[in-house]
Amino acid sequence: MQTAISGLARRCGVTGLVIDRSAERLIKFHAVTAVLFLALGGTLALLIALTRWQVVHLLPAKQFYAFLSAHGMVMLIFWILFFEMAGLVFGSTVLLSARMVVPRLGWVAYAMMLGGAVVATGLMLTDRATVMFTSYPPLQAPPLYYASVLVFAVGAILGVVHFFINVLAARMRGDVGSLPLFTFALAGAGIIALWSLISGAAALLPAFLWSAGVIDSIDPGVYRLLYWGLGHGAQQVNLAAMVAVWYGLASLMTGGRPLNEGLSRFAIVLYIFFINMGAMHHLLVDPGLTPWLRNINTSYFMYLAVLGSLIHGFSIPASVELGMRTQGHRRGLFGWLRRAPWGEPGFAALAVSLFLFGVMGGISGVIIGGPQVNMIVHNTLLSPAHFHMTVVAGTTIAFMGLAYYLVPLIFQRQLVLRGWARYQPYLYGAGMVVWGIGTGLAGHWGVPRRHWDITFDRVSTLPTQIFQTTEVDVFMALLGIGAVIAVIGGAMFVTIIVATVALGQRTATPDLGRVMANAFSSAPAVAGASGEEGEAPAPAHGAFEAPGALVLSLAFLTLFVLLYGFSWFELSTVPWQVR
Numbered sequence: 001m002q003t004a005i006s007g008l009a010r011r012c013g014v015t016g017l018v019i020d021r022s023a024e025r026l027i028k029f030h031a032v033t034a035v036l037f038l039a040l041g042g043t044l045a046l047l048i049a050l051t052r053w054q055v056v057h058l059l060p061a062k063q064f065y066a067f068l069s070a071h072g073m074v075m076l077i078f079w080i081l082f083f084e085m086a087g088l089v090f091g092s093t094v095l096l097s098a099r100m101v102v103p104r105l106g107w108v109a110y111a112m113m114l115g116g117a118v119v120a121t122g123l124m125l126t127d128r129a130t131v132m133f134t135s136y137p138p139l140q141a142p143p144l145y146y147a148s149v150l151v152f153a154v155g156a157i158l159g160v161v162h163f164f165i166n167v168l169a170a171r172m173r174g175d176v177g178s179l180p181l182f183t184f185a186l187a188g189a190g191i192i193a194l195w196s197l198i199s200g201a202a203a204l205l206p207a208f209l210w211s212a213g214v215i216d217s218i219d220p221g222v223y224r225l226l227y228w229g230l231g232h233g234a235q236q237v238n239l240a241a242m243v244a245v246w247y248g249l250a251s252l253m254t255g256g257r258p259l260n261e262g263l264s265r266f267a268i269v270l271y272i273f274f275i276n277m278g279a280m281h282h283l284l285v286d287p288g289l290t291p292w293l294r295n296i297n298t299s300y301f302m303y304l305a306v307l308g309s310l311i312h313g314f315s316i317p318a319s320v321e322l323g324m325r326t327q328g329h330r331r332g333l334f335g336w337l338r339r340a341p342w343g344e345p346g347f348a349a350l351a352v353s354l355f356l357f358g359v360m361g362g363i364s365g366v367i368i369g370g371p372q373v374n375m376i377v378h379n380t381l382l383s384p385a386h387f388h389m390t391v392v393a394g395t396t397i398a399f400m401g402l403a404y405y406l407v408p409l410i411f412q413r414q415l416v417l418r419g420w421a422r423y424q425p426y427l428y429g430a431g432m433v434v435w436g437i438g439t440g441l442a443g444h445w446g447v448p449r450r451h452w453d454i455t456f457d458r459v460s461t462l463p464t465q466i467f468q469t470t471e472v473d474v475f476m477a478l479l480g481i482g483a484v485i486a487v488i489g490g491a492m493f494v495t496i497i498v499a500t501v502a503l504g505q506r507t508a509t510p511d512l513g514r515v516m517a518n519a520f521s522s523a524p525a526v527a528g529a530s531g532e533e534g535e536a537p538a539p540a541h542g543a544f545e546a547p548g549a550l551v552l553s554l555a556f557l558t559l560f561v562l563l564y565g566f567s568w569f570e571l572s573t574v575p576w577q578v579r
Contacts, residue, residue, distance in 0.1 A: 008022070009021055009099065010024075012094075013508040014409060014509050014510065014512065017095065017097050018098075019093075019094050019410075020098070020099045020100045022103040023093040023099075023100040023106075024410055026086075026106045027089050027094075028410060028411065029110060030086035031403070031406070031407065032501065033082045034078075034079050034086065035494055035497050035498065037074050037075075037117070037121075038075075038490065038493075038494060039490075039491075039494045040121070041074040041075035041079055042490040042494070043487075044067045044070055044071040044074065045075070045486075045487060046483055046484065046487040048067055048071055049435070049479060049482075049483030049484075050480055050483070050484075051452065052480070053480030054455065054473070054476050055477065055480075056480060057453070059452075061452045065132070066124060067125070068132065069129065069130050069132050070124035072133030073120060073121065073124065073133060075391070075392075076235070077117075077234060078117045080238055080391070080395060080396075081156055081234075082113065083399050084238075084241050085109075085113070086406075087244070087402075088162075088190060089162075089163070091182055091244070092166035092183065093170075095180055096170045096175055096176045096179075096180075096183065098169070098170035098173070098175040101166055101169045102162065105158060105161075105165070106159065108158060109155045109158035109162060110159070112151050112152065112154060112158065113152050115148070115152075116151035116152025116153075116155060117152050119145075119151075123145045123148070124145075128145070129141035129142065132450065134231060135207065135227075136223070137210070140210070141211060142211060143208055143211045146205075146207050147208055149200075149204055150201055150204050150208060153197045153201045153204070153230075154201065156193070157198065157201075160193050161194075163187075163190050164187070167183065167187065181244075181247050182247055182248045185241070185243050185244030186240075186241065188268040188272050189237050189240035189241040192233060192237050192240055192272060192275065195229065195233060196229055196233025196234055197230065198229075199227075199233065200229065200230025200231075200233075202226045202229075203226035203227040204227075206218045206223070221287070221288045224282070224286060225288075228279040228283065229276065229279065231279070232282060233276050233279065235387060235390060236275040236276050238390070238395040239271070239309075239394075239395070240268065240275075242353070242394055242395045242398045243268070245399060246312070246316050246350060246353070246354060247316065247319070248402060249349065249402060250316055250319045250320050250323070250350060251319070251323075252405060252515050252516060253320075253347040253350065253515065254319075254320050254340065255327070255516035256323025257319055258316075258318070259315065259322065260315070263311060264312065266308075267308035267311035268308065270304055270305055270308035271305055271308050274301050274308075275308070277297040277301035277302050278297070278298060278302040279297075280293070280294055280297035280298050281298050281368075281370075281371070281378070282378075284298075284374055284375060284378075294371055298369055298370055298371050298374070299371075302366075306366055309358075309362060310557075313354075313358055313362075313553060314553040316350075316354060317354070317546075317549040317552055318549035320336075320350075321336050321545075321549045323516075324337075324339060325545070333547060333548045341514050343422050343514075344422070344513050345401060345418075345424065345425060345513075346402070346404060346513075346515070348422065348425040349397050349398055349400055349404075350398070352393075352397050352425050352429035353393065353397040353398040353401070353425075356397070356429055356432065356433065356436075357393060357395075359556070359559070360393060360433070360436050360440075361386060361387075361389030361393060362390075363560050363563050364382075364385070364389065364440070365386055365390065366560075367567045368386055372571055373567055373571055377443060379448060380443035380446055380449060381439045381440070381449050381479075382440055382443025384439060384449050385436050385439040385443055389436050392432055393429060397425055397428060397429060400493050403497060404421050404496075405512050405515070407500055408500065408504070408510035408511075408512060409512075411504070412506060412510065413501065413505065413506060413507070414500070414504045414505040414510050415510065416499045416500050416503060416504050417496045420492050420495070420496055424489055424493050427488065427489035428489025428492075428493070429489075430489075431482050431483065431488070432486050433482070434482030434485060435482025435485075436482070437478055437482075438474075438477070438478025438479040438481075438482055439475070439478075439479045441471075441478075442472060442479065445467070445471060446467070447467055447472060447475070454467045454472075455467065455468060
């Protein structure tokens, strides 16, 4: 690789990593495409929220459902998968200082993904494929819609295969030994992605043949079973990729390394085997599945994946604490936390993503993933409140934080509007908190999801007064206000990235702010001590290195147990009358 630096590669002036120029170009195209889809999805989100806010009720019904269909695909699939593909190329080439093998395969994958995404989005926005994100039969879209989504899925499969080819080639050439934890976590996400995409293709291919008139019908139960391998699996791909970003940001911001990297890798393996078992909670009322199968998947198997998340929930704050204490911030139990780089966009994104995903997304997911509670809340606004906390408050904020560093490095541009970037994760996160509280409470009061008009007086001859209460009005107002705040935060991110790419000053050594100089090396990054605490010796033998993170983790577990127990108490008050 060293001999090719002058032509086919370059050495990054900031990290020292060798960057294959073909990989660099592919990362750029994926990243720009992802941000454009994020901008579109955020615009649709604002219009949908201002329609669900009953006082505003912006869109007519037909347009609302068309935009809702497009929003789900654009945000959960297109924006995130294009960004994840950029991450897969980065993790399998740049981070390993390795060249990209079979570049043509990467470009074919990108072209298929882009073509499929553009066509599918156009059909949904023009009300020719208003089948919601799930596209359950008997809802039927034109054959072109299913074909375009299938083309996108095949392209994504090729992109994941390309990642593994790059990693395998780097190992065989001796460019890398043990994979960095970031790349290892991406490999876990890639394995989950292959399963999810193949499952989705198996559901959509018969739907395409049915829409084209080749076959007379498809079994809705079989479709749902196969589809949720994609629908829920896509969220689990995001989870594994987000965890990779968490570890990356923790290292970049504080130089922290996991207390036990083997345990962190084991947690990722738990995701591979068990994370998608929780998809069964979408199928609890399907008659073709036995109660034993439903219960074992939504309890014991799912809990093994939860164990993986709990390991990360301790390991990442502990790595931050270890990194800060190594720098000399050792005063008190939480002195390291006070001295953390809260003004850096990467750390802000890490903290907001970790907190909101863990508290608002993770706990709610375990609670409503169980069969008893799920049967009550699945078709209320409580369900989207949960997965928006994971996909938006978790994954999206984490990806935004990483973009503030990868975009300047890959595009070789100075980040513009750095002052905006410092506050953007907090503003975006605050909007999602307000949105999540309003949406979750509305769902707790029984407000249905996906419905254009909760008064029903415009769609039925039997209008209802059930949801015309002061409480529901307040909750729906919080939904709308939170969406406005979050969209402003999202618009700030898009503006920063677009302005950086288009207007940022060209430089081989972009200023990344306060980052650890050795964050990309295999050895732990240790910067000189700073602050009033001063240098301090290593912990005494037998001392625990991260007592503050342990206390935070125990507090989280206590909250988890209390909320989980309270949900069962509420379930016990439901009047189940069987006559």
